[in-house]
Amino acid sequence: MASMSRRRQIYEGKAKVLFEGPEPGTLVQYFKDDAAAQQKRGTITGKGVLNNRISEYLMTKLNELGVQTHFVRRLNMREQLVREVEIIPLQVVVRNVAAGSLATRLGIAEGTQLPRSIVEYYYKSEPLHDPMVSEEHITAFGWASTQDLDDMMAMALRVNDFLSGLFLGVGIRLVDFKLEFGRLWNNDEMRIIIADEISPDSCRLWDIKTNDKMDKDRFREDLGQVEEAYQEVARRLGILPEGGPADLKGPKTMQ
Structure with a gap:
């Protein structure tokens, strides 16, 4: 220290x-x-x-x-x-269960299992409250290329598969989570890697038996x-x- x-x-x-x-x-x-x-x-x-x-x-x-x-x-x-790393100004959110803004936005009951995992993109901007954006926005404004998005999507889904199984093994349901990515430069070569953190601050985690929330929603909702x-x-x-x-x-x- x-x-x-x-x-x-x-x-x-x-x-x-x-x-x-x-x-x-x-x-x-x-x-x-x-x-x-x-x-x-x-x-x-x-x-x-x-x-x-x-x-x-x-x-x-x-x-x-x-x-x-x-x-x-x-x-x-x-x-x-x-x-x-050079941070890409996007949050990549993977959703397995309806909760938070998805449930509110689409009128789906919280806790509903989604037909398949859904990936969403949000523009990192605290003054704008991290608005949801499309691939068209991302590529048009140059935040990431189509290839970047393909790489991030593939990594996010792989992380989802791994974390879902890991948490299931300890009695926790991975409802959704967000990832941030950065560009790591080595001379003229670039690769995209995961940055920031993965924790109860960035994941929704519910007890598999009781559905008790075990993440920042407890703070957000005064639980x-x-x-x-x-x-x-x-x-x-x-x-x-x-x-x-x-x-x-x-x-x-x-x-």
């Missing part, structure tokens, strides 16, 4: 902070306890510690599977080393026991930090 206090802050979002990494082409991703859902803001105690561990676990599994991610290794309770839900996901995956999610102060930054 002392060495990180001397590193320059690159970016701060609602849930994470990025600092310059220890070597070229790397960044340090710091997980905060801050929570945001539309206009709602708050804190989920220990969320950063748990999301760091959960995302580390899932990204490592994907890397082992041959699905490339930006994750390199976890540094401490709240930080991980990641590859620096209570938010910290306990995140801890339960980590516990079922077998990665709850020893002694629970201990807190660590964030590194000091230089502007």
